Amino acid sequence: MDFFEVIEKRYSVRGYKDEPVKKEDLDKILKAAALAPTAKNVQPIKVFVIDTNKNKEALKAIYPASWFYNAPLVLCVAVDYDSAGKRSGDNRNFADIDGSIVMDNIILAATALNLGTCYIGAFNPDAAKDFINSDNYTPLLFTPLGYIDADPRVQDKKSVDEIVEYL
Numbered sequence: 091m092d093f094f095e096v097i098e099k100r101y102s103v104r105g106y107k108d109e110p111v112k113k114e115d116l117d118k119i120l121k122a123a124a125l126a127p128t129a130k131n132v133q134p135i136k137v138f139v140i141d142t143n144k145n146k147e148a149l150k151a152i153y154p155a156s157w158f159y160n161a162p163l164v165l166c167v168a169v170d171y172d173s174a175g176k177r178s179g180d181n182r183n184f185a186d187i188d189g190s191i192v193m194d195n196i197i198l199a200a201t202a203l204n205l206g207t208c209y210i211g212a213f214n215p216d217a218a219k220d221f222i223n224s225d226n227y228t229p230l231l232f233t234p235l236g237y238i239d240a241d242p243r244v245q246d247k248k249s250v251d252e253i254v255e256y257l
């Protein structure tokens with residue numbers, strides 16, 4: 091699929107078929123995650139691949155929407171704030187940006203493979219931290235991953251003119 095078709099096609103999918111994700115598709119998506127840029131190339135990220143059948147109760151506590159915990163897989167991008175690149179001058183920590191780019195690569199790769207996703211930021215952070223159970227890695231974003239069983243995009247977008255300013 092052409093890159094711009096992928097951009098047009100992606101939307102937040104809130105309904106999934108009860109059909110496993112093909113291993114070769116998952117591998118391509120994880121490769122896209124590994125190729126994402128990160129500040130100073132520190133790569134302070136981990137991607138957790140969560141089997142929803144084995145982890146349903148934990149996932150319900152993390153984000154209680156049935157389309158989330160009933161998708162075949164859920165992916166979590168977690169970041170290590172200590173090792174992440176920081177901006178000299180004001181020490182701005184780039185971990186959240188790094189992790190967001192990783193999740194974006196995952197989501198665009200999934201879209202190109204006709205798989206649905208949805209950025210999930212409004213999860214329960216304590217439940218997520220307990221589940222991931224890592225001293226170093228803090229959950230940043232989740233997404234369900236699976237074949238789409240949902241209506242197409244509903245959200246309007248601002249026009250280019252509204253968001254762009256030429257200086």
Ligand SMILES: Cc1cc2nc3c(=O)[nH]c(=O)nc-3n(C[C@H](O)[C@H](O)[C@H](O)COP(=O)(O)O)c2cc1C
Pocket residue numbers: 100101102103208209210211212213243244245
């Ligand atoms: C950082 C971030 C966090 C989000 N968190 C959630 C969430 O917790 N639950 C949810 O249903 N959608 C979540 N979304 C999806 C947005 O609601 C969605 O992207 C927006 O409404 C635009 O719709 P579209 O993705 O279909 O273009 C999140 C999106 C982003 C970028």
